[in-house]
Amino acid sequence: MSTHTEQATKQNFHYRCSVCDGQYPITPELMLCPNCSVIPQSADQPPRGILDVVIDKKIKSSANIFDFLPVEQEFFLPMPVGNTPLWRPPLLKQHLEFKNLFIKDDSLNPTGSFKDRASFLVSAFANKHKINEITLASTGNAGSSMSGVGAAAGQKITLFLPKSAPPAKIVQSIKYGANVITVDGNYDFAFDISLEYSKRKKILSRNTAYNPLTIEGKKTVSLEIFNQLDSNVPDHVFVPTGDGVIITGVYKGFADLIALGLSKKMPTIHCVQATGSDAINRAWASGHFSKISANTIADSISVDIPRNGWRTLKYLKEFKGQTVTVSDEEILQAQSYLAQNSGIFAEPAAATSFAGFLRVKDSISKNDSVIILITGNGLKDIKSAMLNVKMPDKHIKSIDELLSKTH
Numbered sequence: 376m377s378t379h380t381e382q383a384t385k386q387n388f389h390y391r392c393s394v395c396d397g398q399y400p401i402t403p404e405l406m407l408c409p410n411c412s413v414i415p416q417s418a419d420q421p422p423r424g425i426l427d428v429v430i431d432k433k434i435k436s437s438a439n440i441f442d443f444l445p446v447e448q449e450f451f452l453p454m455p456v457g458n459t460p461l462w463r464p465p466l467l468k469q470h471l472e473f474k475n476l477f478i479k480d481d482s483l484n485p486t487g488s489f490k491d492r493a494s495f496l497v498s499a500f501a502n503k504h505k506i507n508e509i510t511l512a513s514t515g516n517a518g519s520s521m522s523g524v525g526a527a528a529g530q531k532i533t534l535f536l537p538k539s540a541p542p543a544k545i546v547q548s549i550k551y552g553a554n555v556i557t558v559d560g561n562y563d564f565a566f567d568i569s570l571e572y573s574k575r576k577k578i579l580s581r582n583t584a585y586n587p588l589t590i591e592g593k594k595t596v597s598l599e600i601f602n603q604l605d606s607n608v609p610d611h612v613f614v615p616t617g618d619g620v621i622i623t624g625v626y627k628g629f630a631d632l633i634a635l636g637l638s639k640k641m642p643t644i645h646c647v648q649a650t651g652s653d654a655i656n657r658a659w660a661s662g663h664f665s666k667i668s669a670n671t672i673a674d675s676i677s678v679d680i681p682r683n684g685w686r687t688l689k690y691l692k693e694f695k696g697q698t699v700t701v702s703d704e705e706i707l708q709a710q711s712y713l714a715q716n717s718g719i720f721a722e723p724a725a726a727t728s729f730a731g732f733l734r735v736k737d738s739i740s741k742n743d744s745v746i747i748l749i750t751g752n753g754l755k756d757i758k759s760a761m762l763n764v765k766m767p768d769k770h771i772k773s774i775d776e777l778l779s780k781t782h
């Protein structure tokens with residue numbers, strides 16, 4: 376790594392605190408604003424001082440998405456992360472009568488979830504700074520994602536998961552060769568332990584929201600959507616939300632395009648949460664975060680303390696976002712409906728965005744362009760999917776047995 380590259384980066388991007396506007400250079404040590412994050416608050420509140428990446432250079436075209444990222448392209452793996460399809464399943468369009476209903480299918484990322492976008496940038500950043508070890512807490516997908524991307528990059532990954540994480544996500548991470556540690560507690564507990572681990576071991580943390588690059592990496596989805604719509608911004612985007620990092624990334628991508636003069640419009644972003652894990656939507660209504668005990672089948676969006684809660688509220692306010700909350704039953708129904716009308720099997724958290732659309736579609740013009748973000752593959756959590764599936768319990772012995780039954 377040349378000092379020349381280092382200087383160029385410093386000139387082209389920097390961090391800005393989303394609370395106090397403090398400006399900082401992008402370094403592996405800095406995670407939250409050193410001023411805002413140390414103001415005492417009770418332990419059940421989301422962290423303060425989330426850092427945004429600001430682009431200082433001029434970018435004239437959205438064609439090369441790497442131009443928008445604070446790590447040079449040369450440090451990224453040649454791995455097929457992102458560039459996921461944006462398509463209109465014909466039956467879905469027809470049955471719901473929305474002719475511009477698009478699915479952005481991020482379940483097609485290498486490890487099966489949207490989280491690869493963040494892991495990809497964090498891995499490149501570690502590579503650039505010659506850091507070979509990364510740790511994180513996860514409900515499952517961030518962990519299997521970092522484990523997979525880390526495996527491809529030859530980086531050592533230590534992962535903390537709640538013991539309730541779906542087995543597929545644990546198995547996936549172990550297969551990728553990560554050091555997998557389950558904690559006797561929930562995701563929030565795993566988060567705290569992994570932070571402590573990164574501090575004591577002095578290694579890079581990929582904890583979501585805490586590491587600003589996890590937010591920045593997720594913005595690539597919006598840049599892709601803009602390019603896939605021939606430099607147009609859609610009217611609506613439905614985003615399944617737990618910690619609020621994906622939704623913030625979605626906002627950030629469109630906000631970058633506006634800041635650079637490449638577009639003028641911000642879509643209406645719908646923050647979709649599960650009834651049993653609705654901390655952000657509650658805070659949107661009440662103005663403050665209150666303690667909840669998350670309980671939903673959509674494990675990837677099950678969080679007590681949404682780590683990017685404050686940043687999400689700020690974006691929702693600035694760009695007039697919407698919130699919508701759906702029950703577990705609606706999520707399971709949406710999961711089946713989507714599968715049967717598009718061939719897309721989404722995990723419950725991912726089907727949540729579609730459930731949110733089904734809930735509010737009557738208030739949206741049928742001519743509007745609507746994007747449903749599908750964030751994870753259904754095979755990652757079979758146990759939840761099985762809740763409304765009747766497994767075949769009789770096994771036929773001959774074709775005659777089958778055909779005679781149908782009479």
Ligand SMILES: *Cc1c(COP(=O)(O)O)cnc(C)c1O
Nearest residue numbers: 516617618619620621675750751
């Ligand atoms: C992580 C995740 C989400 C939610 O993202 P947040 O940043 O926590 O809001 C949604 N769906 C899937 C499949 C995920 O893995």
